[in-house]
Amino acid sequence: MTPRTRSSHVLGPERPPTGRRVRPGRRAxxxxxxxxxxxxxxxxxxxxxxxxxxLRTPPADPPATAARVRVVVPARDEAHQLPGCLDALAAQTGVAHLDVVVVDDGSADGTAEVAAAHGARVLTAAPPRPGWLGKPNACAQGAAGAEDVDVLVFVDADVRLAPHAVAAAVALLQAHDLDLVSPWPRQLAVTPAERLVQPLQQWLWATTLPLRLAERPGRPSMAAANGQFLAVRRAGYERAGGHGSVRGEVLEDIALLRAVKRAGGRGVVADGSALATTRMYDGWAExxxxxxxxxxxxxxxxxxxxxxxxxxxxxxxxxxxxxxxxxxxxxxxxxxxxxxxxxxxxxxxxxxxxxxxxxxxxxxxxxxxxxxxxxxxxxxxxxxxxxxx
Incomplete structure (x- = not known):
């Protein structure tokens, strides 16, 4: 190799290798x-x-309450779920005045007959009016005429309550001066799809929602709720416009909490894992x-x-x-x-x-x-x- 060639090799410009290179600045x-x-x-x-x-935790042994409570169970083709739900409601303790209403929302599977056989008061819901979705419509009709009620509790038919669940939810309302409380049931996830996705609901609000700020009136965007099990003071419910204020909402539970907060009420999600269990969906299709x-x-x-x-x-x-x-x-x-x-x-x-x-x-x-x-x-x-x- 001549000196000139050697010099050119050492001092000359370095040839880029073939192919695209990622610039160091872009990598950094x-x-x-x-x-x-x-x-x-x-x-x-x-x-x-x-x-x-x-996270607010309900008492394991709540005091007996004198509050007059109405439990509303909206049900559309839930004949297979209602026996377990209603048996659990019949076993509630610590609530002296408990009225259970099953709202039959256009069922075709004998839901009303099953509910009546288990001792529940059955109300046949009128079809949803224009602008109303089915569940808000059923809940609104179940809550109608509740002037003599202190607390409304909404429970889905696939939820199984512990015997102290209703009394504990009322105790949460009273102990923390809340107008609405949503004790999140323990979610039973069985199939791989359920185990992948279902826990993300709790993870999302646990990761992103500042719970103490979310309790306060106003700030309606700060809200997490689960209509599977939800308790609300009747006065706060009516101030917010009840389910009529969320008539067209697919997520009527979160919308109801936001309406309560806009009306000056306080509400928040709570730990309901010791109060209620449910399997929301069975497999990937559902x-x-x-x-x-x-x-x-x-x-x-x-x-x-x-x-x-x-x-x-x-x-x-x-x-x-x-x-x-x-x-x-x-x-x-x-x-x-x-x-x-x-x-x-x-x-x-x-x-x-x-x-x-x-x-x-x-x-x-x-x-x-x-x-x-x-x-x-x-x-x-x-x-x-x-x-x-």
């Missing part, structure tokens, strides 16, 4: 983004730990149909908001594990930890389900997209009715 930017997203995941896990301490009917408005209040919220969930809890590296591992571990904390606090299965947290978020995002598309096309149905809310 990507790593910074992953670190930021992992940091958000860590903050979410820390917030879940805080909320686990702040689960996907159930989530698709409402996810278009559940995460962001609108189709666009739900899509944006779904994208944010994927960015924080899916992208870091996919990116790998130390920050990606931290982000994955934080997501798993947050889900494990929420599951442990709400009576769910912790291991090994929490390890699949990113996959669960991806499945949820897929359901969000399907829900938004179904809403846009007007093809969403539930229990034989077209959803237009």
């Amino acid at each position: 930017h990507g790593r910074r983004v992953v670190r930021v997203l992992a940091g958000v995941s860590v903050a979410g896990a820390a917030h879940a730990v805080l909320n686990a301490q702040l 689960l996907s149909a159930g989530y698709e009917k409402s996810l278009w408005s559940a995460l962001g209040g609108s189709p666009a908001g739900s899509l944006a919220a779904g994208a944010a969930l994927a960015a924080v809890w899916v992208l870091p594990p996919l990116a790998g590296g130390r920050a990606g591992l931290v982000g994955y571990a934080a997501g798993v930890a947050g889900r494990a904390v929420a599951a442990a606090r709400t009576g769910g299965r912790v291991w090994p389900d929490s390890l699949a947290h990113p996959l669960g978020v991806l499945v949820l995002d897929g359901l969000v997209v399907r829900s938004v598309l179904g809403h846009h096309r007007g093809t969403l149905h539930w229990r034989g009715r077209t959803l237009t809310g």
Whole structure:
């Protein structure tokens, strides 16, 4: 090799290798983004730990209450579920004045006959008027004429209450000066699809909702509720306009809490894992149909908001594990930890389900997209009715 050639090799410009190269600056930017997203995941896990301490817990042995309570069970084709639900309601203790009303919402399976055979008062709901969806319509008719009632309790037919559940819910209302309390039932998840997706409901509010702020009047956007088991003071319910104020809402439970707060009331989600159990959906077909009917408005209040919220969930809890590296591992571990904390606090299965947290978020995002598309096309149905809310 001549000196000139050697000099050219040492001092001359370096040839880029064949193929595309990722610029060092772009790689560094990507790593910074992953670190930021992992940091958000860590903050979410820390917030879940805080909320686990702040979550209102009902008394295990509530005092007897003199409050007059009406339990409303909206039921559409629930003949197979009502016996267990009504037997549990008949076994309630500590409530001297308890009135149980089953609202038969256009059932075709003998729901009314089963309810009557189990000693419940049965009301046949008038068909929903224009602008009303089925469940708000049934709940409103069940709550009508309750001038002599202090507390209204709404219970779904697939919920099984512990004997002290109603008294404990009333005790929560009174002890914390609340107008509405939503004791979240322990969710029974059996199939892989249920175990992936169902616990995300509790994880979402445990991770994102500041519980003490959410209790206060106003701030209607800060709300989480579950209509499977919900107790509300009648006075606060009427101030908020009752279910008439949420007549067209697919998620009438969250909307009712927001209406109560807008009217100056206080309300919040609470730990109901020792008060009630339910298996909301049986397998993928039921689960996907159930989530698709409402996810278009559940995460962001609108189709666009739900899509944006779904994208944010994927960015924080899916992208870091996919990116790998130390920050990606931290982000994955934080997501798993947050889900494990929420599951442990709400009576769910912790291991090994929490390890699949990113996959669960991806499945949820897929359901969000399907829900938004179904809403846009007007093809969403539930229990034989077209959803237009």
